[in-house]
Amino acid sequence: MEIEIDINDPIPVYEQIVFQIQKAIIEKRLLIKSPLPSIRQLAEELGINPGTVAKAYQILESNSVIITAGRKGTFVKESAVEMIQKYKAQVRVRKIKELIFFLKKDGINNQEIKTLFIRELRND
Numbered sequence: 001m002e003i004e005i006d007i008n009d010p011i012p013v014y015e016q017i018v019f020q021i022q023k024a025i026i027e028k029r030l031l032i033k034s035p036l037p038s039i040r041q042l043a044e045e046l047g048i049n050p051g052t053v054a055k056a057y058q059i060l061e062s063n064s065v066i067i068t069a070g071r072k073g074t075f076v077k078e079s080a081v082e083m084i085q086k087y088k089a090q091v092r093v094r095k096i097k098e099l100i101f102f103l104k105k106d107g108i109n110n111q112e113i114k115t116l117f118i119r120e121l122r123n124d
Contacts, residue, residue, distance in 0.1 A: 001030050001037070005046050013048060017056035022065065022084045025076055032081075036066060036074040063087050 003020045005013055024030035036042070039057060043050040057074060060066045064083040068074045077083070103113050 003042070003046060005048065014052050014055040014059070017042075017046075017053065018059050021056070021060060025065065025080050026084060030076055032076050032078050034076045036076070038073065 001021070001024055003017060005016055007013070009016060011019075021030065021036070030036075036057075037045065039050050039053045043053045046053070057066065057068070061068060061074075064077055065080045065087075066074050067077050100113060103116075104110075108116075
């Protein structure tokens with residue numbers, strides 16, 4: 001598994017790790033039940049603080065993408081692909097709701113929001 005960190009990216013490093021592990025699972029470069037590097041090992045490879053890797057692993061574990069089996073290591077869960085897709089769908093909905101909230105806060109009504117969305121979708 002190859003992870004590349006961009007320290008100039010505004011996305012926090014732990015989120016970059018989460019995203020890249022999820023992407024590797026979706027693209028089948030990281031298979032179900034495959035072991036992940038230990039926190040210490042991945043931190044050394046990336047030249048970052050182990051706490052950053054631990055945070056990424058905690059997020060992946062709380063989203064049921066990976067499982068830690070004590071000293072045996074950390075592995076990709078059988079339900080990983082399904083859970084990643086479910087999580088991404090939830091994130092999309094949350095982002096749309098946030099956008100709508102801010103647009104309404106700026107005084108834009110539902111019809112104007114709908115018109116904006118439709119116009120932008122047609123321009124895509």
